[in-house]
Amino acid sequence: MKDLLRDNDIPNMPVKTERLSSQISKLILSEIQSGQLAIGDRLPSEAELAQKYGVSRTILREAIASLKNEDILEAKQGRGIIVKNSRSRQAFRFSDVFETISMGEVNYFYEMRALLESQAAGLAAMRRTQEDIEEITKSFEEMAEAVRKRTPGAEAHERYNKAIARASHNPVLIEFLFFLYGKLHDLAKELRIKTMASPERAHNVLEEHRRVVESIVDKDQPAAQEAALAHLKKAAERAGIKIYNA
Structure with a gap:
């Protein structure tokens, strides 16, 4: 084991780039927090949002799922995805401090x-x-x-x-x-x-x-x-x- 790990070795932390879905969730959140989208507003269609942000629908769904988990968005039957909470965050993310x-x-x-x-x-x-x-x-x-x-x-x-x-x-x-x-x-x-x-x-x-x-x-x-x-x-x-x- 000493041959593999010398005393002066410092373990390397992998540098991880922020996931694209996380970037999109932040963009949607910023629109909510700025007032462009208010509580009760319905999000544009999946196709419109995917085109707007230049991402696939899969990435968009991941971003929306993240905001649902944080209690910011919710799915309403017959209405689609609406803004539930514009200010309160239900999850702490280290990616909000650094990417x-x-x-x-x-x-x-x-x-x-x-x-x-x-x-x-x-x-x-x-x-x-x-x-x-x-x-x-x-x-x-x-x-x-x-x-x-x-x-x-x-x-x-x-x-x-x-x-x-x-x-x-x-x-x-x-x-x-x-x-x-x-x-x-x-x-x-x-x-x-x-x-x-x-x-x-x-x-x-x-x-x-x-x-x-x-x-x-x-x-x-x-x-x-x-x-x-x-x-x-x-x-x-x-x-x-x-x-x-x-």
Whole structure:
């Protein structure tokens, strides 16, 4: 594994161009928000819109489906697609912040993750139940076993993060952290493999997690927040990501 992943290697984030359907949904949304289309208005026909935006009907349908999912458009029998909501957004999309996700932008994700996870750890220390403790410690022990066996342990690490999030007992924070973990899944997996390639680094990371777990078990909110934040700062450094810079 060391031959495949050298200590100085930084995992590459694929640069993804924004999907055409996403671009079209933004164009339709901008017309709604500008007042060109008002609540209750019917969208032009599929053929008209496809010609207007210069895309296929398949792309157009994907764009409209996205806006339906966000509760902005709805299908009315006998009327077609109408504008349901011109202002409220029912889904958060990272593509609204930037259209590509590159290594240079991952620092923003990690900075937000550090803020949220440290607070989640603090809330977990305040609110954890016996069931939460059992779930957190079990996932930690699975990570420790992965370190001993020198295997990635990515699934155990994910369970550990989610167990702490759940222990916060804040449903909004839990849902958003789960969403964020999904967005960072591939990168987190690459970083985990890279970490496990160095036994010394893997043990250091495990000790960072141990301090978080012990603080939560001890109901020490400040220590849990500090331990989680310290871990994520170090995790970012190990990945060559800069966070909390001026």
